[in-house]
Amino acid sequence: MNMGHLLEVNDLVMHFKIQDGWVEAVDHVTFHVDEGETLGVVGESGCGKTTTAYAITQLLPRNAFIKGGSIKFKGKDLTEFVNDDGTIDIFNQAIRDIRWDQISIIFQGAMDALNPVYRVGDQIEEAIMAHTDSLPGLIDDEFREKFAGMRVEEREIARYRIEKLYDIVNLNRDRIDHYPHEYSGGMKQRALIAMALALRPDFIIADEPTTALDVITSYKILKEIKRIQEEHNQSMMMISHDISRVAEMSNRMAVMYAGRIAETARTTDLFCDAQHPYTIGLINSIPTILGTKEEMKDRLKGIPGSPPPLVNPPKGCRFHPRCKYMKDKCKKYSPKPAEVGPDHLVWCWKADAENRGHEWK
Amino acid sequence: MSGTKNDGMPGAAGMMEPDEEETELLTVPNWKRTLSRWRRSFSRGWKLYKQSKAGLTGLTIMFIFVFMAVFAPWIAPYDLDFLAPQEDVFLADNVHEVIEANATLGLDDPASELWYPPVGYRGDQRLEEVIIYSDGGHALKFVVDDKAIEGGRGLQILSNSTHVIPQNITILLPTTFRNEHFTAFAGDTMYELTFDTFIVRAEVSLDFEPIWYSNLWNRWSPQNSEGEYLHSFANETTLAMCARIPPNPAYGEFREKRFYDIVTMDDFNETNGTTIIGEPIILNIPLVENGSMIVVPTTEGIAAIYLDYNKTGGRVRNVAIGEMLWYVTYEEIRDFWDRDSVEPIPNRPISIAKEHPSEPIGKDRIILATDSQFLYSVLRINGTNNWTSTLVTSSMREPRPMGIWPTFRGNLVVTGTTGELGFIASVDPETGSIRGNRTWYNMTGAPIVGRPDYIFSSRNYIFMTEAQQIVILKETMQLDATFQAVGGGTHTTISYVGNIVNNVGSAQGNYYSMVTVDAVLWVQSVSGTYTAPLPPGVYTSGNRYILGTDVFGGDIFTQLLYATRTELVVGLVAAVISAGLGTIVGLISGYYGGWVDTILMRLTDIFLTLPILVVALLLAAVLGPSIGNIILIIAIFSWAGVARVIRAQTLSLKNRAFIDAARVSGASNRTIILRHLGPNVLPLTFLYMVFTISAAIITEAILAFLGMGDPTATTWGMMLQFLQISGNTLTAPWWLLPPGLAITLLSLAFYLIGRAFDEVVNPRLRAR
Amino acid sequence: MVNWNLIRYIVGRIIQTFITLLIILTVTFILFEMLPATPIDLLSQNPLIKPSQKEYMIELFGFDRPPFERYLIYMRNMLTFDFGISYTQGVSVNDLLAERIPRTLFLFGMAVVISYVVGILVGAYIGWRRGGIADGSAVLTSLLFYNMPSFWIGLIFLFIFSFQLGWFPLTAWPQVYPYRWWEVVHHTFLPLITLVLLSLAGTILLMRTSMLETIGENYILTAVAKGIPERSVLFKHAARNATLPVATAFVISLAFAMGGAVVLEQVFSFPGVGLLYIDSLTSLDFPTASATLYILALMVLIGNLFADILYGFLDPRIRVTE
DSSP states (O other), X not given: OTTOOSEEEEEEEEEEEETTEEEEEEEEEEEEEOTTOEEEEEOSTTXXXXXXXXXXXXXXXXXXXXXXXXXXXXXXXXXXXXXXXXXXXTTOHHHHHHBTTTEEEEOOGGGTOSOTTSOHHHHHHHHHHTTGGGHHHHOOHHHHHHTTTSOOOHHHHXXXXXXXXHHHTTOOGGGGGSOGGGSOHHHHHHHHHHHHHTTOOSEEEEESTTTTSOHHHHXXXXXXXXXXXXXXXXXXXXXXXXXXXXXXXXXXXEEEETTEEEEEEEHHHHHHSOOSHXXXXXXXXXXXXXXXXXXXXXXXXXXXXXXXXXXXXXXXXXXXXXXXXXXXXXXXXXXXXXXXETTEEEEOHXXXXXXTTOOOO | OOSOTTOSOGGGTTTSOOOOHHHHHHSOOOHHHHHHHHHHHHXXXXXXXXXXXXXXXXXXXXXXXXXXXXXXXXXXSSOTTOOOOHHHHBOTTOOEEEEEEOOOTTOSOGGGSOBOOOEEEEOSSSEEEEEEEBTTSEEEEEEEEEGGGGTOOSEEEXXXXXXXXXTTOOEEEEETTTTOEEEEEETTEEEEEETTTOOEXXXXXXSSOOOBOTTTTOTTOOBOTTOOEEEEEEOSSXXXXXXXXXXXXXXXXXXXXXXXXXXXXXXXXXXXXXXBOSOOEEEOTTTSTTEEEEEEEBSSEEEEEEEEOOTTOOOSTTOOTTOEEEEEEHHHHHHHHTOSSSOOOOSXXXXXXXXXXXXXXXXXXXXXXXXXXXXXXXXXXXXXXXXEEEEEOOSSSOOEEEEEEEOTTSOEEEEEEOSSSEEEEEEOTTTOOBOTTTSOEXXXXXXXXXXXXXXXXXXXXXXEETTSEEEEEETTSOEEEEEEOOOSSBOOEEEETTEEEESOOEETTEEEEEEEETTEEEEEEEOSOBOOSOOSEEOTTSOEETTOBOTTXXXXXXXHHHHHHHHHHHHHHHHHHHHHHHHHHHHHHHHHOHHHHHHHHHHHHHHHHSOHHHHHHHHHHHHOSOHHHHHHHHHHTTHHHHHHHHHHHHHHHHTSHHHHHHHHTTOOHHHIIIIIIHHHHHHHHHHHHHHHXXXXXXXXXXXXXXXXXXXXXXXXXXXXXXXXXXXXXXTOHHHHHHHHHHHHHHHHHHHHHHHHHHHHHOHHHHTO | OOOHHHHHHHHHHHHHHHHHHHHHHHHHHHXXXXXXXXXXHHGGGSTTXXXXXXXXXXXXXXXXXXXXXXXXXXXXXXXXTOOOBOTTTOSBHHHHHHHHHHHHHHHXXXXXXXXXXXXXXXXXXXXHTTTSHHHHHHHHHHHHHHTSOHHHHHHHHXXXXXXXXXXSOSSSSOSSSSXXXXXXXXXXXXXXXXXXXXXXXXXXXXXXXXXXXXXXXXXXXXXXXXXXXXXXXXXXXXXXXXXXXXXXXXXXXXXXXXXXXXXXXXXXXXOSHHHHHHHHHHTTOHHXXXXXXXXXXXXXXXXXXXXXXXXXXXXXXXXXXX
């Protein structure tokens, strides 16, 4: 696209300061999301997926330091709001205006993302009322018809919107005035989706939205998200450690490992032509019911070991301790992105070498 | 131990090691393995604990206090019962001198005579004369100067003189409030000697040898309508009253003594069927017109008899000579109280007191003491046959009352003893309640000797202890001064204006202690101000009191060190008991569930809801003050919190696999609780034990402060309570601050240790 | 809309409180029976009571009856607030209490309310801004106050503010009647502030810990992500939820504050129920002692009941499941 991407994260470096030093949670991360597109972000737990996503709207703890890079959203660099020393003013007015209004998040319903002491409807209303500028945009024809000739208060618009949202996510309107503990897990998730949609944001971050749900509910919810997203033509960033589930949802995917991007590609490219050993490992760890016994045995190998701690991570390529293709170079130098195909970047010395026609040895 | 490692989220790695104990518990217990497991979990815990700065601070403070407690005898500059020497307790400007007044002028062999203790005459403001006398017919008079008023240097002897007095005089007292003469007794003869020169002004034979002369020399000595002063005498056989007209122009010439009434004991006993056994007292002369009422203790009760002094021989109320005006038997008093458990009044009352002179006419109050803590005050309303009794008591079982002394301000001063300690209290005779701070004052380390006296000029009570300590109290019964009396010889009285001051005269900051050794008068006189409690510093004796002294001159720092021992013991024992109790209740409640759980948890709730301190005070009153009881009380009121936590932990452990496994393998409930659940809740028990130590230290202090502490123990709370009752709260910050700071720091130390340990035990807290 | 769950919850709490009260009364009855001196010894301590009156009173209070019957009478008297006549003062205990209860309620109630409101606000603030100088100094101060014996702070304050600086009178209640409110405030300020500081320390520490735990909750992240202002996140979400554990601990705080009130009444000679209690206990004035104890316990229990009911409104989860 000529006019550029909707979201463009470039070389983002975000570290946490702790007693013993620095946690290099997001290290030179580069990716982009186009309009109407869904980017799936996968990786094991603790790889910095969520942190990267939250860094976009600077939903970061106080010990977070953005040390470099840019986050361009609709052409505007959000890192402008970062203080000079890299610290973040989490309640900066400018960033608050963008939050939810333009970039919202679907939280994980099972993890107490809803405040237990307030009615669910009120919590959605709170989100809407925090951005009263956007209220007129929520008024549709039906609303005009309903309240024709009447003075309408802002709260009524919000209320109308919430009712609409409940319809969209297939929740009974009676539930608006219920408390979170009166909701089932699936309903909570739907309510959170409704909340995320409240202000018709351009960009939605879905943070493991179905992780704690049972398979059937999870399937339903994901279908719901996909439907809504397509209906409203919204961009989305979908975070999950379950590569297969994300694959169904996304156009493009980014694989993260230990705070860095390992590989980004269109979903089909990624599955057909994975280059990074880690991506290959992830794909191979998907259980399958097809294929011979040998094939299955071969595929379900997974990756030995576990991700490194992000305090003093391995030098060079962070995956090298677990990589079976590891060479000396990998230990010393961080890999540069290699464009192995259209819109397909790999951060791996082996892929880089092979891409340039060298043999990896 | 297979397959459980690292199946959790890698991000959470390092927060909580997987619990290896569960599986190990299933194997045969092996002490070596247990030991190594304990060592492992200890070193793991220590590694986590070390990260907490607050925890390390707490541990450091605790070790300092433990060090103080263990090495108290070596660190402490003095013994626990050390008192600052006299030269420190008085300001530097004072002079402390012992005068040896050897004024046996012109006497050939003074040592061959028996010399009686000094008698003093005190003018309005100061001691003026001191007299010692012998049975050999000699009196030595010392004119003294009490220069304290001018800020001078204490007592000085200005002159002395020797006088000849009648032989064999046993008692010599300045009489009546003008000190016009001395009254002296030698056998059955009563003399009146002139004040300046000891010339016999009158001499009368009493026909019997008096033993008791009670209340004769009182300022309020009874006087009849003719202005005659009345005297009563008694011995085992006779009660007698005589009168004398004073040399007052309004009443004419000085007249010889004459007797108006004499009642022999035989008469009395015959008439009344009882025997007089104690010192008589004269009551309410103005009421019994033209007569005198003498109250005497008898074998069976208290009797008031009537003596007539009217020269016309007229009688009131048709009471015959020697007949009882009223009579209250001990039996009746016991019946009045209507209870067997009330101590019987001993046959011989310890003391009978005359009521306050300003008391409305017509009331006679007699105080009787039992051997227990009870005193009975019998109020006899004259003119009627009604009487009533008041029980004067203290809520403490100890000490035992030893004597009751009336004062001129409406109070009774009651002295008591526990055998080792001397106690004093001010009692309201109307209600029997103890005035002031509502408690006996443990003022001395030894029983109080004799009668405390009240000194008008300085409004002080003054008394002496068996340890020769002279103690001066303020009117509020708070300690004003104390010093050691000069040793040896016969300590008795200096008298002035008819009142008796024991051993010591005091005016305007001067204190004297006098003693006769043979014919020599020894005077210890001290002037200046009593300065204890002393602020920190180095004093005359060269002693350094790092934190100053208390009101007796006891070293605060020494007390602080020794108290640490008690505090740690109280805190630790109370915490162990309460944590143990709480753990047992929690385990049983959590494991069995059902109605056991319901009942135990309701009980726990009640203990959590109770205003603990309020009920603890009542329990302390029930159990009596001792360290053991205080520990018990703290334990009783602090187990509930532990029980709640342990129950919650038990509930979560109960459904774990290893408990199920144990149950399936046939372990009994007891085994499961003791062997499987118990060890797993132990860290929590220990944690709450640490918190309880912190609470116990504060609770002990509060109970002590409210007067429920153990008076024989040295604790920080008792130090503060003593500060409070000695009345120096607002003037002795060096005494106020250290115990409180010590309580705060030790409590804080255990609290910090608890918090740090909490983070080790509860990984959730560490995640922050 | 009637919320039956909430009503059931409140009724349950009331019944529970009543049962607790009965048990406390029973225990105190037993304790009073166990005291070394008995009421009968003290009944006639007041010389104004004649033997005939004594007999009347023995009969009236039923001291000639068996303990169980006495127990029933005691319970009846206590529950009907018929406290009898003080042995030492010879006046109705109800009269004695009538003027003292408002004072203690004032001291105790004000201290609890102020310390809770301030404690929650301060705790919320320092929890939110954790790690700063304000946090450090507040925590240190609170820790110190939390571990100080109550009477000692009272004495220190008396020493500094009354004796050295002379800002406040040494007596904790105005001498002259009628009391003017500013005199009452002036006199009661020191005991009140001492009690507030004592209770405040615990509340701040608890609220701070609770805040730290709450801040880690996901709904706080949700709130921030919604773009609402800091104040709303702090008070509407973090502090609001952090209050719940603090409200649960209110039970213990109340009992603690009551203990503090009793001690401080003693320190400051504040003529309240607590001072009367200690006085009557040491002088074995049984009717007064048992009545004051009952009143003190009742104040705490009613305070708890209020807290429980308030909690029912604070936490919607309570309204559904017990």
